[in-house]
Amino acid sequence: MATFMDVHHGMKGLTPEQFRQAHDADLAVEGEEGVHFEHAWADPESGDVFCLSEAPSADAVRRVHERTGHAADEVHPVAYSA
Amino acid sequence: MATFMDVHHGMKGLTPEQFRQAHDADLAVEGEEGVHFEHAWADPESGDVFCLSEAPSADAVRRVHERTGHAADEVHPVAYSA
Numbered sequence: 639m640a641t642f643m644d645v646h647h648g649m650k651g652l653t654p655e656q657f658r659q660a661h662d663a664d665l666a667v668e669g670e671e672g673v674h675f676e677h678a679w680a681d682p683e684s685g686d687v688f689c690l691s692e693a694p695s696a697d698a699v700r701r702v703h704e705r706t707g708h709a710a711d712e713v714h715p716v717a718y719s720a
Numbered sequence: 721m722a723t724f725m726d727v728h729h730g731m732k733g734l735t736p737e738q739f740r741q742a743h744d745a746d747l748a749v750e751g752e753e754g755v756h757f758e759h760a761w762a763d764p765e766s767g768d769v770f771c772l773s774e775a776p777s778a779d780a781v782r783r784v785h786e787r788t789g790h791a792a793d794e795v796h797p798v799a800y801s802a
Contacts, residue, residue: 681725716763
């Protein structure tokens with residue numbers, strides 16, 4: 639398992655309900671891909687959303703987000719954290 | 721106080737020591753700006769670094785990173801988190 643930070647662009651105007659629904663959808667299927675989303679942060683002004691996960695691979699993170707209808711634009715392996 | 725996610729680009733090849741030194745420098749001066757950096761995550765492959773903070777304003781976050789020599793490329797107010 640490794641840590642990943644993924645980024646979604648283009649979510650300008652995202653409402654709290656849409657954010658919650660999208661995150662809940664990820665949590666509902668993450669286990670099938672061996673992923674766990676620990677946190678998510680949304681900036682609806684810029685439209686950027688950041689998700690922190692523990693996962694076996696970047697592809698597993700991508701698959702969860704694709705299955706729930708909001709593909710990630712970037713998936714970053716986290717080499718160091720503090 | 722509010723939550724911010726800031727992003728630094730262009731840090732390809734960042735070493736663990738450089739990452740630690742940069743984060744420690746932020747922690748050393750953050751109090752003077754009323755900011756607290758809670759976490760930081762580095763992807764030296766893409767060169768992107770993400771910092772999560774509690775701060776009075778985006779400008780306060782910017783000032784800390786400018787004072788320590790690594791200006792943020794993006795500072796996102798976090799409207800919702802999970």
